[in-house]
Amino acid sequence: MRSFGQRFSAIFFILLSLALLIFGRSQTQLIDQTRAHIFNAFIPAIVVVDIPRVATAGLSDWIKRVATVFSDNEFLREENAELKTQLVTSSELVIDNLRLKNLLKIKDGTVSTITASRIVSDSNSPFFKSMLINSGSNDGVAKGHAVVNEEGVVGRTINVASNSARVLLINDINSRIPVKLAKSGVNVILAGDNSLFPKINFMPTDEIAEVGDQILTSGMGGVFPPDLPVGHVNEITSLGEIKIRTSVNLNRLNYVSVIEYEIASFPILNTPDADTKNTTEPQAGQEE
Amino acid sequence: MNLSKTQEQSHGLKAVFPFLSILFLIVIMVLPYNIPVVGDIMPYLTLIGVYYWSVFKPEMLPVAAVFVLGFIQDVLLGSPVGLMSLMLIVVQQFVFIQGRQFLERDFIFNWVIFVMLVVGFGVVYWAITSLYYREILDYFDVFGQILLTIAFYPVITGLLGLVKKVYN
Numbered sequence: 001m002r003s004f005g006q007r008f009s010a011i012f013f014i015l016l017s018l019a020l021l022i023f024g025r026s027q028t029q030l031i032d033q034t035r036a037h038i039f040n041a042f043i044p045a046i047v048v049v050d051i052p053r054v055a056t057a058g059l060s061d062w063i064k065r066v067a068t069v070f071s072d073n074e075f076l077r078e079e080n081a082e083l084k085t086q087l088v089t090s091s092e093l094v095i096d097n098l099r100l101k102n103l104l105k106i107k108d109g110t111v112s113t114i115t116a117s118r119i120v121s122d123s124n125s126p127f128f129k130s131m132l133i134n135s136g137s138n139d140g141v142a143k144g145h146a147v148v149n150e151e152g153v154v155g156r157t158i159n160v161a162s163n164s165a166r167v168l169l170i171n172d173i174n175s176r177i178p179v180k181l182a183k184s185g186v187n188v189i190l191a192g193d194n195s196l197f198p199k200i201n202f203m204p205t206d207e208i209a210e211v212g213d214q215i216l217t218s219g220m221g222g223v224f225p226p227d228l229p230v231g232h233v234n235e236i237t238s239l240g241e242i243k244i245r246t247s248v249n250l251n252r253l254n255y256v257s258v259i260e261y262e263i264a265s266f267p268i269l270n271t272p273d274a275d276t277k278n279t280t281e282p283q284a285g286q287e288e
Numbered sequence: 289m290n291l292s293k294t295q296e297q298s299h300g301l302k303a304v305f306p307f308l309s310i311l312f313l314i315v316i317m318v319l320p321y322n323i324p325v326v327g328d329i330m331p332y333l334t335l336i337g338v339y340y341w342s343v344f345k346p347e348m349l350p351v352a353a354v355f356v357l358g359f360i361q362d363v364l365l366g367s368p369v370g371l372m373s374l375m376l377i378v379v380q381q382f383v384f385i386q387g388r389q390f391l392e393r394d395f396i397f398n399w400v401i402f403v404m405l406v407v408g409f410g411v412v413y414w415a416i417t418s419l420y421y422r423e424i425l426d427y428f429d430v431f432g433q434i435l436l437t438i439a440f441y442p443v444i445t446g447l448l449g450l451v452k453k454v455y456n
Contacts, residue, residue: 020370122320124330126429130366
């Protein structure tokens with residue numbers, strides 16, 4: 001009798017797992033929310049268990065920094081001098097760029113940093129590339145926000161709880177990001193394949209990419225602002241597959257920023273109709 | 289049935305130790321280690337946990353508990369829900385079908401059986417995930433995971449053995 005009961009419950013839970021596996025594919029809101037609630041509840045436990053690792057890593061980092069303080073200082077002095085000269089040039093370019101954009105009436109989208117977050121959990125799996133961060137809807141994070149660090153694009157948020165969120169990395173097999181080749185401006189798609197070298201899809205046949213070519217976000221799709229560094233062409237295989245080395249070292253992530261990109265409205269053409277529309281709209285808003 | 293119930297009741301809070309120990313292993317598996325290459329070949333620690341408790345204290349780890357543990361692992365890992373639950377329940381049933389008396393022998397014998405089990409686990413996990421994504425996924429890292437799981441077996445079972453001592 002006991003054995004029958006056990007077998008029945010085993011069959012029941014096997015079927016339940018299979019059902020979850022099959023029907024969970026559609027990523028229904030209920031499953032998404034359940035997942036969010038569960039990982040949100042586990043974040044404090046993960047943070048506590050992680051304390052010894054963080055402390056050890058912090059100590060080894062400190063020792064490394066102390067050991068290299070003199071050589072680092074010398075290097076930074078040289079870099080600072082170089083950057084100062086570059087700053088003058090880039091300030092001139094910024095002013096030039098603004099002036100030209102004003103002349104062409106180009107409207108840029110707005111990029112706002114929502115929050116800086118710490119990576120608290122990693123999939124550590126060859127098949128799933130995502131991470132949990134310690135910011136959620138309470139900090140203003142929403143599904144589909146871009147996640148970046150100082151080196152470039154990290155990924156985007158796919159599931160958001162109140163105090164945490166899951167970030168799908170750009171090398172995950174489910175990740176597709178609209179990017180462009182910086183040199184030619186050709187729009188392509190960066191597709192993750194779970195390796196550290198995601199590939200380029202939809203490359204026009206008449207376009208040529210070379211090893212070392214820089215890849216930037218194209219801004220299409222509205223998730224990532226344009227011109228963020230994504231990586232550079234690392235290898236072009238014999239089959240013509242273009243492999244990218246990401247700008248961000250995805251194995252060494254500690255802190256990231258969640259950003260929101262708002263696409264600008266289309267430039268208003270200089271026609272009498274558009275001018276009237278432009279002037280009447282704010283007034284309507286004021287009346288409200 | 290009555291016997292197992294009384295056993296569980298007599299253990300009181302101790303009855304949840306196997307569940308909590310595997311839960312702890314899940315948390316260990318999802319920490320951000322930031323170690324290149326090694327980060328992708330995390331050993332299947334929960335498999336070791338489920339195998340160990342199914343052999344030595346099966347009444348403390350009911351199939352519902354294995355399901356919940358697998359579900360939590362899927363949620364924390366970001367893998368498709370149901371995948372790890374399915375894998376772990378099948379492993380537990382494999383142990384039950386083999387019979388505890390068969391496996392509850394010396395350490396080396398157990399380890400050898402576990403080696404065969406983990407190879408099968410790794411291959412089936414890869415096959416189901418490939419089927420799920422409808423794409424043949426790279427299996428190179430799976431070998432790394434299998435080898436690391438085998439290497440970690442004595443360490444993890446040693447630690448779980450300390451937990452098991454509370455029942456003596």
